[in-house]
Amino acid sequence: MNLQGIRDIAKKRLFWPLFTLGIILIFDLIAIPGFFSIQFRDGNFFGRPVDILNRGSVYAILAVGMTLVIATGGIDISVGSVLAISGAIAATMLGSDFEAKTPMVLCILVAVGICTLIGCWNGLLVSKVGVQPVVATLILMVAGRGIAQLVTGGNIPTTQYLPFTYVAGFIPGIPLPTSVFIAAAVVIFALLVTKKTALGMFIEAIGINPKASRFSGIKVSKLIFLTYAFTGFCAGIAGLITCSQIKAADANNAGLLIEMDAILAVAIGGTSLAGGKFSIGASVIGAMILQTLTTTLYALGVSPLALNVVKALVVIAICLIQAEEFRRVIMRIIYKERGVKNAKA
Numbered sequence: 322m323n324l325q326g327i328r329d330i331a332k333k334r335l336f337w338p339l340f341t342l343g344i345i346l347i348f349d350l351i352a353i354p355g356f357f358s359i360q361f362r363d364g365n366f367f368g369r370p371v372d373i374l375n376r377g378s379v380y381a382i383l384a385v386g387m388t389l390v391i392a393t394g395g396i397d398i399s400v401g402s403v404l405a406i407s408g409a410i411a412a413t414m415l416g417s418d419f420e421a422k423t424p425m426v427l428c429i430l431v432a433v434g435i436c437t438l439i440g441c442w443n444g445l446l447v448s449k450v451g452v453q454p455v456v457a458t459l460i461l462m463v464a465g466r467g468i469a470q471l472v473t474g475g476n477i478p479t480t481q482y483l484p485f486t487y488v489a490g491f492i493p494g495i496p497l498p499t500s501v502f503i504a505a506a507v508v509i510f511a512l513l514v515t516k517k518t519a520l521g522m523f524i525e526a527i528g529i530n531p532k533a534s535r536f537s538g539i540k541v542s543k544l545i546f547l548t549y550a551f552t553g554f555c556a557g558i559a560g561l562i563t564c565s566q567i568k569a570a571d572a573n574n575a576g577l578l579i580e581m582d583a584i585l586a587v588a589i590g591g592t593s594l595a596g597g598k599f600s601i602g603a604s605v606i607g608a609m610i611l612q613t614l615t616t617t618l619y620a621l622g623v624s625p626l627a628l629n630v631v632k633a634l635v636v637i638a639i640c641l642i643q644a645e646e647f648r649r650v651i652m653r654i655i656y657k658e659r660g661v662k663n664a665k666a
Contacts (some may be wrong), residue, residue: 338590338606341639345613353620365491369616371498375489375566377612378504379404379559383583384590384604385511386555389548391587394528394596395447395454397549400556400583402465403439404576407432407560409472412570415480425484433557439465440553444546462580469572479569488565500562507555511601521599524548528596582611589639610639 349356359368383400390397410432416422439461446457489500515521526534527541535541556576564570588594589610590603614635615628623631641647 334591334600334603335606337642338603338610341589341642342606342610342613345610345617349613349617349620353617356617356620361496364494364496366496369620373609373612373616374501375498376616377609378498378500379562379579380582380586380608380612381504381605382507382555382559382562383579384586384608385507385601386548386552387580387583388587388590388592388599388601388604389511389515389524390454390552391584391592391594392524392528392596392599393545393548394531395545395548396584396594397440397443397458397552398455398580398584399439399443399458399461399465400552400559401576401579402462402469403436403553403556404560404563404579405469405570405572406439406465406472407436407557408564408570408575409469409478409572410435411485411561411564412478412480413472415482415485417479417481419481419483421482421485425482428485429561432561433554436557436560437550437554440550440556441546443553444549447549448542448545466572469570469575473570473572475572477569477571480564481568485565486568489562490565500565503558503562507558508601508605511551515601520544525598528599583608585636586611589636611636 356369359366359370361367383404387397387400411428414423414428414431415425421428443458443461446452446460447454450457487499488503490498492499495502515524523534523539523544526537526539527544531541560576563575567575584594586607587599587604589607590600590605592599592604611632614632618628618631
């Protein structure tokens with residue numbers, strides 16, 4: 322392949338997220354013995370790669386919703402609190418016994434439905450009332466924790482209902498965690514809706530120029546409203562997975578600051594926080610990068626106290642590498658140094 326072919330590949334939206342993920346995985350292969358070892362026990366796969374897929378499914382689901390909101394030029398910093406509300410509703414309705422107080426299907430529908438309505442509230446404030454997205458969602462970010470506390474009565478309700486553990490665990494006969502398939506379903510649905518219909522193009526147009534989009538006949542307010550509703554829906558599903566993973570609903574800590582990880586996943590995927598062109602696939606890869614990075618740091622023995630600092634430094638480096646302007650500056654410096662050396666020679 323010639324140099325021009327390599328440059329053309331490097332311009333693809335998925336190239337740099339995949340390149341970054343590949344670098345981290347190669348480092349894991351070299352520096353951490355047994356990182357990729359997978360065991361098959363009792364009909365299920367176990368190992369760090371499976372854990373990355375399982376834990377990363379929550380990031381991936383949140384990143385899908387966050388991508389669409391950011392593409393319209395908005396942002397949603399309340400998804401962590403909405404996630405906590407979802408888990409609180411599900412755990413409280415199920416009860417702590419081995420038998421469910423309320424049918425599980427009803428619990429799931431109520432939890433996800435309420436979270437979708439909460440997303441509609443954010444969408445209403447932003448699209449109809451005209452409140453700035455960061456302010457509208459900041460209100461719910463703070464109030465949402467209080468709502469979750471009210472639902473749980475200030476306690477941490479647990480649930481021992483076995484079928485609910487399958488939401489994030491293993492269904493008998495299926496070797497991978499259910500959360501992986503749930504995340505895949507959400508991603509595929511979002512891809513179909515944005516790629517097979519004009520919705521994706523309309524969302525990009527709104528992010529680039531909402532006024533021109535309105536004049537061209539696009540229902541800007543309606544689409545912005547729907548993106549926030551869908552983000553609430555995604556947060557509701559992520560909350561069920563998180564609650565199923567720990568078999569409890571911790572209103573204080575569940576999803577705490579996870580909105581920052583969701584935004585980071587979108588940024589690492591290359592979607593501009595100013596809105597416009599987006600890639601759901603790249604955002605999902607960004608989510609996997611974050612989870613792989615976290616797993617790698619734990620495997621290296623990085624202290625939990627220093628984990629976020631190290632993670633932040635690595636993420637900054639990743640974002641710099643993916644920034645086109647930064648790469649141009651580096652290339653100018655390299656070419657300049659080569660020119661100086663050739664002149665001296």
